[in-house]
Amino acid sequence: MQAIDKKLLKDFQRLWMQAIAIALVLACGVAILLTSVGMYKAMSETRTAYYERNRFADVFAEAKRAPDSLMAEIALIDGVISAEAQISGYATLDLPGLTRTAVGRILSLPETMPPALNVPLLVSGRFPDPVHTDEVVVNAPFAESNGFKQGDRFSANLRGQRRELIIVGTVLSPEFVYTIGPGALLPDNEAFGIIWMSERAAAAAFDMTGAFNYVSMALASGVQSQPVIDEVDRLLEPYGGLGAYDRSDHISNAFLDSELTELRGMAMILPPIFFGIAGFLVSMVMGRIITLERSQIGLLKAIGYSDIEICIHYLMLAGLIAVFGVLLGWTAGTILARAMAGLYAQFFNFPYVIFRVSYWVYAATGLVGIATTSIGAMQAALKAARLAPAVAMQPPAPPRFKHSRVDKAIMHLRLSQSTVMILRSLLRWPVRSFLTSLGLALAVASVCAATFINDALDEIIDHAFHQTNRQDAMLLFADEVPEAALEDARNLPGVLLAESQQYQPAVLRRGHLTKRVAVEARRPGSDLSRVLDKDGEVLDFSPGGIVLSLRLADHLEVGLGDTIEVEFLTGRRETVEVVVSQVVELYFGLGAYMDFEYLNALFRQAPRVSTVNITLDETQLDALHRAVKDTPEISGIIEMNVNRRAFQETIERNMLVMNAIYIGIAILITIGVTYNAARIQLSERAREMASLRILGFGRGEVSYILIGEMMLIAVIAQPFGWLIGAGIARLMTNAFTSDLFAIPLVLKPSTFSTASLVVLGAALASVLIVRRRLDRLDLVAVMKTRE
Amino acid sequence: MAEIIFRTQGVTKVYDTGQVKVHALAGVDLKLFEAELTVLLGPSGSGKSTLLNILGGLDHVTDGRVWFKDTELTNMSDRGLTRYRRDHVGFVFQFYNLVPSLTARENVQLVTDVAPDPMPAEEALELVGLGSRMNHFPSEMSGGEQQRVAIARAIAKRPQILLCDEPTGALDSTTGVQVLEVLNDINERIGTTTVVITHNAEIQRMAHRVIFFQDGKISEVRVNEHRIAPSEIVW
Structure with missing residues (x-):
């Protein structure tokens, strides 16, 4: 080892505390960049692979009841390369050992397996035999949360028919990477499951023989989804189409998207801050070292070391700090990535182990770390290289202080000399x-x-x-029911108060801007579910008007007093023009609200309800759940607490x-x-x-x-x-x-x-x-x- | 005869660097008298500075005892020594050690702010002939001027003793003489006991008393019958 290299190591040893302080900051940048970029790449690549291998569809549509014959027309839509009809519905489940009411989303499997699209991946067991209509497969997280094994049974309330179902296998599906039940805020795998059964069984349960109510389509690459969506809407309209949508509005995919956006944000905002600070610290410390080692630099030059050798010598010192920081960052990043993978595993159900940070991410973050410190050290190193040996051997001139205007102000304050020293140093x-x-x-x-x-x-x-x-809870109905059902709800065990609420799927339109939402309506003076204005006052809705959430109003670029079109997707499927009567701040979902009577008048129907909001006597909760499981009209119950x-x-x-x-x-x-x-x-x-x-x-x-x-x-x-x-x-x-x-x-x-x-x-x-x-x-x- | 201001008894100082023990002082018995100007002479490493630091309360003895008047400094705590320096001692070093961010006046005020009975900073600067340069920063002054500010700073608290370690070491002859004149003037006008370390044998001729050092011991003490004025000193 050359003498100058020994000096390098000695310098590093002497500076170890400062070096560690800088290395830690640098390590933070490296670790966060490694974790976020690594996780982002891993998640997006896995998603792409999973979607491709299991043929996740591009466009989805729901309808009330469309004939199977329509599928030929859908398949012929320009750009559609494959389309598959399914039967879909909700059912309350009675799971052994679970008092609460669980909800199942039922999906049919085609007679000829495997399905063309959204192919479920078998995790255990086998797919249902089409002949045995009581056989089902369920999503693996649901089975796991409830401790289900192959051959276990549970009962489901399928449109009033209580059916005993046998689990023959567990699957994962690209459609349910993020599984969230109706009305829930977070995945609850214990009380919400996806249940696949044979087409025959589903058709019988939901009265859909020769018909379908859910269709998925794959598009040729490069095909825009909007024209396809328009065409599907047109074809499904006579059959109660609820509006087609593409992947970006598919709930599971949307959650994944928002997670990926967050990861990208994390990679973009935080690491640059750390790298900036680390660079600044290196430049500060190196600047000082070169001032202190002035005469040594002069000596080295006098002995015959070249400018470049001196420059490299000091860059190497910064390099050692960088290497130290990068190694720390890699270690911390690897641990952090693993911790985050654990967190993701709770929410996202991917079939394969995907949380692996590839080597190039390590290499790239390492390079960024070393580049940052080199840039930070560059100015000081160049200064060292440029010092003329004769000048370097002289002591540096004392720092020059001058009388500035601020300085005069400081003198007028009659501060102690120590305080004056502090202030002048800041200004100097x-x-x-x-x-x-x-x-x-x-x-x-x-x-x-x-x-x-x-x-x-x-x-x-x-x-x-x-x-x-x-x-305390919401009772969900499979279909709208006359408002008289409110009385029945009041008679359920433990129900203290009951209020009606209605949802109507609709497309809101203003010029070229559209959004598919559920328009909510409730009776004036409702106390359980309310909408508040920004002063916290309860809002009642005036007939002819619509109240929008701020995000929805922003999306449609409308404000108070503007008129928008509301195209209802149910009933007579009429389009009405309404005035935006209020814009409110909402944190969950995109809210749109109308007056109850007005909405039912638009539908030319006696008031109907989609959900009933209730308050409960908690001691009777078990009895309520038992009753709900036996009430065919109720498709689920959401307990708010x-x-x-x-x-x-x-x-x-x-x-x-x-x-x-x-x-x-x-x-x-x-x-x-x-x-x-x-x-x-x-x-x-x-x-x-x-x-x-x-x-x-x-x-x-x-x-x-x-x-x-x-x-x-x-x-x-x-x-x-x-x-x-x-x-x-x-x-x-x-x-x-x-x-x-x-x-x-x-x-x-x-x-x-x-x-x-x-x-x-x-x-x-x-x-x-x-x-x-x-x-x-x-x-x-x-x-x-x-x- | 003048009163004794410093007295040492068998003072030794050993620097233990781990591998070798350096005997900087090897049994020094000394008396210094009030209002005298004493010059310590001797080659490098002979123990002059070590003694000065011990007298000034910057260092402890390894063995022996030291008194300032009736106060024993030998085992005084760090806090006690700080107090002693603050109240009684003024230092002047070869490198002026001014605070670059403070003007001449403010550098002196550093002392006048904490001393019990200081003279005004302006007066101290007038005494060293810098009345007109009070608002200058160190970087705006020559070496001699900076050293005079350092002296003003040292005397502003009206110290009983002024300890100077090679005060002219970094100066040319003309400026050096100016500084010596200031020291002499203060000694005569205020009666401050002054101890000056120097390598320059010429300077001894302005002292009341000259103490020669050799290998950590006092080799000779000489009292000048005839002192000369600093202006007569040339080197």
Whole structure:
């Protein structure tokens, strides 16, 4: 090993604390980039492969009852390469050992297996024998959650007929990567299952012999879906078509899409921040090293080392830090990716092990890490290379301070000399002070961005469960029923209050903008399910008007008083023009609301209901479930507090992990920035501080200058951190908003104060570590050396 | 005879670097007198600076005892030594050790802010002949001027003792003499006991008392019957 390389290792050894502080920040960037890019690639590639192999359809449509003969016409639509009709329906299930009412989505399997599209992948057992109409296969997560084995039985209420079904196998399907039941907020594999049975059995159960009510189509590559959707809508219209849609509106795929968007967002927002800070820290530390090693550089040059060799020598020092950081990042990233894979496995049901980060992602993140530190070190290394040996051997000129206007203001304040030293130092190196402050501001922002979600979710929970949806449960009907059913519902065991609600699928249209939604209606004065305006007042809907959620209004580009077309997909399938009478903020789903009487008048029918909202005597819950399982008209029951609890538990668990990660990140950034800045200050000011000690200043008084300057920078960083944090929070609420849900921007003082406490605490701890070095300063040695 | 201000008894100082033990002082018995200007002379490594640091409360002895008037410094705590430096001692070093971010006046105020009975910073700067350059930053002054600010800073607290470690070491002859004049002037006008370490044998001629060092011991103490003015010193 050459002498200069030995010097490199010695330098690195001497700088190890600073090197670790920088490496940790760099490692964060590498780890997050590795995890998010790796997971994104893995998820999207797996999805593509799964969809392709199991022929996930491109366009889907539901109808009331269409004749099988229509399939020939659908298959002939331009661009459609394959189409498959199915029978689909919902049923309440009575599962052994489960008191609550489970709901099953029933799908038919064609007589000739395998299906052309949305091919279920057999996980265990076999497919049902078409001759044995009681045989079914169920989705694997449902079987697993309920402990079902091959040969287990359960009963289902199929349109009033109680049927005993036998599980002969479990499957996974590209259509149900994310399985969510009607009205649920999160997957509940115990109480919601997908059940495939033979076409014969399904036709008999749902009275669909010779007919279908669900069709999937695959399109030739490059074919636009919209013309196909229009044509399918036209063909299905006479048969109660409910509007065709493509993959982007397919619920399972939409959830996957939103997850992939989040991962991409994570890869784009966070890692650049870390790389930026790591680069800045490297540049700061390397700059100082080169100032300190000035005479050594002069000596090396005088001996005959070339400019390039000197430049490379200092780049290598930064390179060592980079290698260290990248290795740490890879390790942490691999662990993080594994943890996230576990999290994904809870929500997404893919058939194969897909959470594997490919080697090129490691290589790419490593390169980015090394490039960042090299860029950070480049300026300092070039400066070293450019130093003329004769000049380098001279001590550097003392830093120049000048009287500025700000300086005069400082003098007028009659501050103590130590405070003047602090303020002048900030002004003397404004860029450095600014960047240090910015680094800490980003740490504050990181905590704000993570913790605001807690308050946002509290707001969502309060709004969704305590303000608007106050019912204990919802009873879902398979088809609309006359409002008289409300009386029957009131007579069910344990029901205290019952209110009617109606849903009508419709397409809202304004110019070329359309959206398929369910229009909701309820009687004025309903107390259980309400819509609130932004002041929290309950809204009643005026006849002739429609109330839209903000996201829906934004999508259609309409505001208060604008007229939109509503094309109903049921009943007489009429199109009416209505005025937007109110726009409200909603966090779940895309809401559209009309007056109950007005909606039924439009349908020219006596009032009907699709769901009944009820409050319950909890002690009679079991009896209610038993009754529901025996009532054929009811296709399911949604217990709101089960929903709420599931939502809260899942979210809280995820939030805990996320908060811990972000606060950890903030602490790492703070330590990295503060520790290095304080070390550099100490190194630059050792002589000053020793002078003060000799003049009779106590340790505390001298530390005040070091701690005071760092903490002043940290305090200045706070408001900027809050601003950046609020900005990131806004970006996040926008990024996370989809048709499925919205996150409100709730910024409470506690969010900001928590962030400030974390960062100021970590900053103080870091600077106190440096203070210990100050205490150990050898006064005499420092004073006797030439600067 | 003047009162004794410093007294040492068998002072030794050993620096233990792990592999070798360096005996910087090997049994020094010394008396310094109030209001005198004493010059310590001797080759590098002879123990002058070590002694000065011990007298100034910057270092502890390995063995022996040290008194400042009636106060024993030998085993004084770190806090006690800080207090002692703050109240009684002024230091001047070869490298001026000014705070670059403070003006001349503010550098002096560093001391006047914490000392119990200081003179105004302006007065201290007038004493060293820098009344007109009070608002200049160190980077705007010559070496001699910077050293004079350092002296002003040291005397502003009206210290009983002024310890100077090679105060002219970094200066040319003309500026060096200016600095020596300031030291002499202060010694005469305020009566500050002054100890000056130097390599420059010429400087001994302005002292009341000259102490020669050799191998960590005092080899000779000489009292000058005839002192010369700093302006007569040339090197």
